[in-house]
Amino acid sequence: MDDFTLWYSTPAVNWSQGLPLGNGRMGAVVMASPHREVWSMSEVTYWSGQTDPEPAFEGGKAALEEMRRHFYAGNYDEGDRLAKQYLQPKKQNFGTNLGLCEVVIHFAEKSPDHMEAESFRRELDLNQALVKTVWRNNNATLNREVFASHVDDLVASRVWSDASGGVSFTLGLEGGTESFQCAVLNDGTLEFNGQATENVHSNGKCGVWAEGYVKVVVTGGTVTGENGKLTVAGADEAWIYFTVSTDYHRAEAAWKKESLLTMEKAVDKGYALLRRDHIGDYSEQYDKVSIHLGTASKADLPTDQRIQLLARGGSDDPQLFAMFLQYGRYLTIAGSRTNSPLPLHLQGIWNDGEACRMGWSCDYHLDINTQMNYYPTEITNLGDCHLPLTRYIEDLAAAGRSTARNLYGSEGWVAHVFSNVWGFTLPGWDTSWGLNVTGGLWLATQLIEHYEYSQDLVFLEKAAYPVLKEAAAFYLDYMSVHPQYGWLVTGPSNSPENHFYPDHSGSTVHQLSMGTTLDQILVRELFEFCLKSVELLDRDEELGRKLKEAIAKLPPLQIGKKGQLQEWLEDYEEAQPEHRHMSHLFALYPGHQITPDRTPELSSAARVMMQNRMQQEELEDVEFTAALFGLGFARLHDGEMAYKHISHLISGLCFDNLLTYSKSGIAGAETNIFVIDGNFGGTAVIAEMLLQSYDGEIHLLPALPQAWNKGEVSGLRAKGNAEVDAVWENGELKSATIRTFSPGTFTISRGELRTTLHAEVGVNYKFNAQLELLEP
Template sequence: MNDFKLWYSEPAVSWAQGLPLGNGRLGAVVMAAPHREVWSMSEVTYWSGQSDPVPSSGGGKAALEEMRQHFFSGDYEGGDRLAKRHLQPKKQNFGTNLGLCEVVIDFAEQMQNREQESGDGGQFRRELDLTNAVAGAVHQGKSSTLHREVFASHAGDLVASRIWGGLPGTVSFSLSLVNGTGQFRATAVEGDMLEFKSQATENIHSNGTCGVYAKGWVKVVISGGSIHSGDGQLTVSGADEAWIYFAVSTNYRRTDADWESESRSTIEQAAGNGYEMLREEHVADYRREYDKVNIHLGRSDKADLPTGQRIQSLARGGGDDPQLFALFLQYGRYLTIAGSRADSPLPMHLQGIWNDGEACRMGWSCDYHLDVNTQMNYYPTEITNLGDSHLPLMRYVEELAQAGKSTAGHLYGSKGWVAHVFSNVWGFTLPGWETSWGLNVTGGLWLATHLIQHYEYSLDREFLARQAYPVLKEAAIFFLDYMCIHPKYGWLVTGPANSPENSFYPGHAGERAQQLSMGPAMDQILVRELFEFCLMAAELLDQDEAFRQTLQAAAAKLPPLQIGRKGQLQEWLEDYEEAQPEHRHLSHLYALYPGNQITPGRTPELSRAARVTLENRMQQNELEDVEFTAALFGLGFARLHDGENAYKHISHLISGLCFDNLFTYSKSGIAGAESNIFVIDGNFGGTALIAEMLLQSHAGEIHLLPALPAAWSTGAVSGLRAKGNAEVDVAWDNGRLTAAEVRTFSPGTVTVRWGDVRTDFQAEAGGSYKLGSRLELLA
């Protein structure tokens, strides 16, 4: 039995039951049933909207000074009114990623008729094999058997499928395309192909006329039987076997006309080489990434059940299914590989590279949320050994930094660059639609901290000099120019700004809730990390001596992390009362994860305050229970070395906030969600959580099994990455370490910890160091 398959004995009757495929650009959700198969197709650059001009000046430093005086004097409402006047520019054609189309495959009516006459609906199974990134389905009746498989090839840049029967001449179906947007046209050409053209337009997030154009083809190749075209569809009759190829290109960032013929050339090449070669290349390309990590957390009889039943069993408190958690980790890695490759044109958005249309039709937009969602998409990338999948985000941040220079200058009168709570593929860096939640002045910086993470894991000096330091230096220049001294405390603070997306009472509960203030904790945490990294990078690169001195002086004036009167980690500069203690966001706990300004060993008091914050939020009856919050709870407890609480939250995420296909969702009614809506960040947050329970390397040491729960008492994991450019294997039995291996790719001192036991050794580049149960180095 393959432990790393999602499988079901029931047909997929909705998108939330379909199985996702992806090649880093193209996405497909395959909804398989005995007599029908639908592929919901998406493409990461298929966006509505356009680049709109940045509005005229928001008032610059003079306006900032005026509104800041209101906040410093306690006039929050007056400051808020000014912020709305100066820092809430109108938006135009922001846009959204849209679904592309559906490929609908209806199998021959005679097969259904035979089964109806025999009174046998047959046996059905569908699955997604994570090991090879192939989805499959088989329907077996008394008189016939039909096999299907489909995959999205990164190597071939297309989606391909094979359909075959148990007997010759039993493959018959019709294939058609259903439009995803209003401007969509499909035409049968050359007897075996469908050509389609479309434009990504909609009327909620743009004016209904602007958006990316797409052009693609579907080609059907058969062995035996016949194929006919007409009425915009292809019909196959009596074939022994059939192969389907789907490819599409868009004109996003294209000024030439070559994009219109690219996908046809892609299909013709794939069909010419043959399906088997395409499949072999796909599997080899995919497994170069997937095979880097292996994990086993124990096994039980539940591992043989269909995936949906395993989720239900966990929800009922059935427990004893440790390999379901290993499956979830590898599923998250699979989604990372499927959604983001080194050459992907864009990073993953709110739904990865997939799109069910739900976020697009609401006020949400299927975009880049910069107040945890896009960041969480990439939380597991480095630790689970998929660093190349991080690269599209690195390039996106570079471009965001260029676009954000205009916003910094026009809105704040400042140098450097800034971006706020949302962004898109058109260089949007302005505040959000409402200052109450949109004036998150460190949203772009938060995203840019992934440059720091990528460097800390890789120690790639060229990346540091070429991308990370230049982008982050310009961010530091902005904050040095933009921040001001608090007249009461003498601290250097941001503001007006919010703590995403929370609110507070400036005086007593019952007063009007406010969102804007000076110096929220999240801003100060991020700015401190920014300044410290720039200082380190400039020194390492032997650059910018005067700039370093400026940074050092500014860093000394940043506010400290503070503990409130309830013992909690303060979310704002003042110890305000939360207006929404049940709120879904936990942004100020960035200092605990993914940052490391709070650790149990170095900052025990702040660690206790972070625990109080987590526990207070958990105890709220009206807690906004969403996918990313469940992941953040677990990640916080993992960093506090509390394996049982971390396990509680990863269990809840899988059993209570996942569809049947293990896609995570945000519950209906929260943040305006009109239904349980797919948001992929929970998949990646949960993946990062499982990895963090087994390995941490954020505090100058490689910490083995820091938050191991009793439910995973015996197991092994190999190939996880540690900061400092190392890979780690760990094995344990009855909750105790049995063996470990550290492979180092850069020289230096390595500190390894398990429990209270530590060991240090000097590592060489290319070294491999085996450790025993007490961390003794083995020959």
């Protein structure tokens, strides 16, 4: 059996059992049953809402200074009141990404007399990015196959039978919004259009328009169209093609013709060539990494049964974890390609409709979710998939200049707790959760990650440094000196989305304060990277001088009275110690301000902080929290604890289709709601357990659990522009290979073993179990 195929012997009865496909722009979740198949279609630019004028804010720096005086004096009530008066906007047409439509296919059913010995199987082949369905009875086999092509920009399907004339079905479309319309264009084609409108996150009148086509081609039999549906009768084989385009950021009318032209080219090319080119294009990315964890595998069991066995404590299926890593890589490739118009949002590029209908929005949250979507991108050798996020951050920075100026009277740019596709950079419409003044900066640190892995000086000079330099300009202008400590601090701001008791009495809860730990971690990360860039690029000498002075005034990381890493500048009492967010762990992951070797006391404090969370009976157990626990313990080189949390994520916070979810009742979730960041966070956990790198150090197998005591991995990326392969047995390194693509000096370590590598470009360096360099 193939270790990298999700497969099921039972029908998909709902979205959370469907199997996802994507081409970097369009998504499809395929829900297959013997006689019915539904494709839940989405498109990443199909957003409601619009760009609203930024409201006029009164006060600027004078109001900021006034509210800061109250916070510094301990008058949190008055400081909070002023923050709401001067820094809290009203909700306008923020919008949300909406589902596009459903393709509904009903297959002709045989009479009951011919249903004996029926069998059914549906699967997602990660090696080829194909969804396949096979239905058999005594008389015939019906085969179905679907893929989403990045090369040819469409979703394509083939239906065939081993019985002559055995393919018959009807196909129709069901729209996701009121404006959706569908018509038969000719006997083989449906034309559809609609506008992304809704009334929860916007006024129900504004949003992106979409137009597309579905075409069916057959051999043998007939295809006819009537009443908005296509009917295939007695065919030997049928091919289905789906195309769509939108007017997002498109003023000209040519966008309406795009999907028809795409369709015509695809039909001319033919299914076989479309399939071949799809697999070739996808494999270029997917095949960069291979992984095998141990020898035991339950691949002969359906995937939902494997999840259930793990939930019951089974530990003899290490390849389920390998599949989860490759599934995360698959979802990255499916959702975020070099030319994708937008990056991955709360649900990637897919959409189950749940976030759109409630207080949540299927948007770009900037206080963990969007960042976590890209946590595994670099280490799992998919750096090009980072580029849609890079472009989004550049647009965010451009939009955030007016917010910095109008809201704070500062230069540079700023964005807060979330954003959309319309350039929203204001705080959220309640300062208790919306006044996260480093949300945009947190997202922009992904630019640092891309540079540190790639060592691409052109990217640094043209993309990363200009954005980060402007961010540094904002914080240099915005921050103030704490009157008691003399530290340079941010504020008022919150520690995402947490709250505290300022006077330890447990009577009055507050969210806003000065100098939250996350803010200070991110500002230090920004200033230090910009200073390195100034020196590397040999420019902006005056900025470099200011950065050095500012870095010297930043607060240190602090340890609280309970031995924990402090979340705020003061050692406040947590109002909700079971809270799902652990933002200040950024210093441990993805940052490196805390490491076991260099900062053992802070490492212990980070462990205490996580243990305090874990011990709470009411812990807000959601997908990204489980991933954060796993990442934190991996960085502390605790393989068993990291394994515990990645096991819980897979077995306790995944639907049958292995997509992760946030539990009902937490953060206002009305159901168990699909949120994709857990997939990517979990992928990062597994990768970090096998490889960690920072500041010229490469740690091999730093958090290897007993359950993976034998295995091999190849193609993981290390910072400094290198690739790493490793083989191990009985929990010990057997051999490693490091391929370097930039010159540099690395310290290679495995446990207590250390060696120094002076690397040249384009060389494969092979090491034995003792980290001795072997001759090529």
